[in-house]
Amino acid sequence: DAGITQSPRHKVTETGTPVTLRCHQTENHRYMYWYRQDPGHGLRLIHYSYGVKDTDKGEVSDGYSVSRSKTEDFLLTLESATSSQTSVYFCAISAPRTSGVGDTQYFGPGTRLTVL
Amino acid sequence: KNEVEQSPQNLTAQEGEFITINCSYSVGISALHWLQQHPGGGIVSLFMLSSGKKKHGRLIATINIQEKHSSLHITASHPRDSAVYICAVNVYNTDKLIFGTGTRLQVFP
Numbered sequence: 001d002a003g004i005t006q007s008p009r010h011k012v013t014e015t016g017t018p019v020t021l022r023c024h025q026t027e028n029h030r031y032m033y034w035y036r037q038d039p040g041h042g043l044r045l046i047h048y049s050y051g052v053k054d055t056d057k058g059e060v061s062d063g064y065s066v067s068r069s070k071t072e073d074f075l076l077t078l079e080s081a082t083s084s085q086t087s088v089y090f091c092a093i094s095a096p097r098t099s100g101v102g103d104t105q106y107f108g109p110g111t112r113l114t115v116l
Numbered sequence: 117k118n119e120v121e122q123s124p125q126n127l128t129a130q131e132g133e134f135i136t137i138n139c140s141y142s143v144g145i146s147a148l149h150w151l152q153q154h155p156g157g158g159i160v161s162l163f164m165l166s167s168g169k170k171k172h173g174r175l176i177a178t179i180n181i182q183e184k185h186s187s188l189h190i191t192a193s194h195p196r197d198s199a200v201y202i203c204a205v206n207v208y209n210t211d212k213l214i215f216g217t218g219t220r221l222q223v224f225p
Contacts, residue, residue, distance in 0.1 A: 013133075040217065042120065043204075043215040050211065090159065105161065107160075108159070110158070110159075
């Protein structure tokens with residue numbers, strides 16, 4: 001298994017509180033991603049990073065921010081959590097791209113977040 | 117309409133049956149992925165392919181680029197194959213994956 005951990009694994013919080021999820025990798029992979037998984041939807045990209053301090057938005061980035069100050073850590077922050085952000089959050093990593101070729105992504109175990 | 121469509125959404129089978137899960141996509145891609153998500157939630161990459169066919173044990177993945185279609189086959193299915201199978205595509209010239217909604221497979225003894 002790729003060395004990816006997520007913390008916390010489960011969290012229950014209240015509407016309006018800030019929440020930070022952490023993804024940690026030991027593979028030294030350049031690319032890191034945050035997804036959310038909801039019933040009836042495929043995994044949807046929130047934000048991704050292509051290097052330290054280099055991040056970009058995905059398709060569902062509203063209400064989320066990210067930071068990557070070290071290669072191994074990618075943080076996802078909900079500044080003011082809402083009930084619509086109740087979801088399972090997955091982190092993924094991939095190795096540097098070969099031009100025009102896709103890369104296998106390796107997924108963390110997921111974080112189940114409930115916003116009451 | 118989703119850019120990646122899977123069928124069927126749900127599938128039940130008896131142990132030993134041959135299983136086929138289909139994936140169609142509507143965008144230009146550089147690669148297609150098949151992933152497996154077990155009831156515990158973990159997601160594992162099974163295949164990445166950009167042409168032809170790949171085989172790993174009892175699993176076979178094929179792709180037809182002209183028809184924008186891929187299939188995942190499981191031969192001699194087993195209850196431990198019960199999982200959600202997810203198709204995803206690398207959109208050409210981007211770093212991003214687009215995912216299908218998954219096919220839930222249950223294999224009964």
